[in-house]
Amino acid sequence: MRYQFEFRPYQRRFIRPLATSHGTWDIREGIILCLRDETNIGWGEIAPISWFDSETIEQALSFCRQLPTEITEETVFSIPDELPACQFGFESALRGLGSGGKKNYSPCPLVPLSPCLPVLPSPSSLTYSALLPAGEAALEQWQTLWEEGYRTFKWKIGVYAIACELKIFELLTQALPPDAKLRLDANGGLSYEDANLWLWTCDNIQANQNRVSIEFIEQPLSVDQFQRMLELSYFHQTKIALDESVATLKQLECCFKQGWRDIFVIKPGIVGSPSRLRQFCLDCKIDAVFSSVFETEIGRQAALKLAAELSQHHRAVGFGVNHLLEQEKDNWLENLWKF
Ligand SMILES: O=C(O)CCC(=O)c1ccccc1C(=O)O
Numbered sequence: 001m002r003y004q005f006e007f008r009p010y011q012r013r014f015i016r017p018l019a020t021s022h023g024t025w026d027i028r029e030g031i032i033l034c035l036r037d038e039t040n041i042g043w044g045e046i047a048p049i050s051w052f053d054s055e056t057i058e059q060a061l062s063f064c065r066q067l068p069t070e071i072t073e074e075t076v077f078s079i080p081d082e083l084p085a086c087q088f089g090f091e092s093a094l095r096g097l098g099s100g101g102k103k104n105y106s107p108c109p110l111v112p113l114s115p116c117l118p119v120l121p122s123p124s125s126l127t128y129s130a131l132l133p134a135g136e137a138a139l140e141q142w143q144t145l146w147e148e149g150y151r152t153f154k155w156k157i158g159v160y161a162i163a164c165e166l167k168i169f170e171l172l173t174q175a176l177p178p179d180a181k182l183r184l185d186a187n188g189g190l191s192y193e194d195a196n197l198w199l200w201t202c203d204n205i206q207a208n209q210n211r212v213s214i215e216f217i218e219q220p221l222s223v224d225q226f227q228r229m230l231e232l233s234y235f236h237q238t239k240i241a242l243d244e245s246v247a248t249l250k251q252l253e254c255c256f257k258q259g260w261r262d263i264f265v266i267k268p269g270i271v272g273s274p275s276r277l278r279q280f281c282l283d284c285k286i287d288a289v290f291s292s293v294f295e296t297e298i299g300r301q302a303a304l305k306l307a308a309e310l311s312q313h314h315r316a317v318g319f320g321v322n323h324l325l326e327q328e329k330d331n332w333l334e335n336l337w338k339f
């Protein structure tokens, strides 16, 4: 089977630049692609994060540019592991073709390619975690999100001085209702001593039943300190979730083999081939948290489908992040596709 292949690069600005321990991020660049046969169309998105060791946007673009306008399933399944975000984008487009892609294709005689953004409800079996801004802005933000129905929140740490963040943390955990859940994400930016202090602080909060529960600390140390994170996970009640350490399937398999049994954050958009991810999750029954890479609705739908299928421990997915990106006009995809 041969498919017509087309792609368009895009750029979207964050409403509020995202502060992490890596610095700030203000523009999301990615690629929307589509595969078509005579009657069906399948959409896919490539949204790499190079500081997570996936390909750069330039590498993804070069890959798309060197492909012929007609490709086969074989082309898709032979994308090298060095291009994990491309593997995700192309495989999801292929899957979309096979599952009612027709509905999303409005044939119009004048504009042979008139994509209609599939307006699908987000899978209802999932609960969503909302991202709080770093620093003290979190103290105001959580209430709005709570009113919107969120009960799980993630707060970025390792952005400001630890003494300052611990003070804000104390206020935040006192303010949040006891039935809320709070996750912390250090993006690998803590020293071993600071990670210990954060975990110890969280352990103490856990010991008090009337307080908010601390679900986990995400990636306390940098990727090269796996053994130390393993040690920390043995010594503390509070769970640790690996994120940057398991950015790709190969890393995921490797950390599992080396004995990691706490939580794995999976970002379907950059982890690699969805079919291989599915197999790994089914075989190893890991405790997984699925998370966004700030993709558009196209990548988001494909990622959420995987999350709904593979979230065995029913943890909230880190996809409550729409408010972070500039609102798109309803027909943004059509606009993107104009020549
Ligand atoms: O996981 C979430 O809750 C939201 C997504 C998120 O935090 C994120 C999004 C893009 C890149 C990195 C990260 C991260 O987890 O560090």
Ligand SMILES: [Mg+2]
Binding pocket: 185, 187, 218, 219, 243, 244, 265
């Ligand atoms: Mg993270």
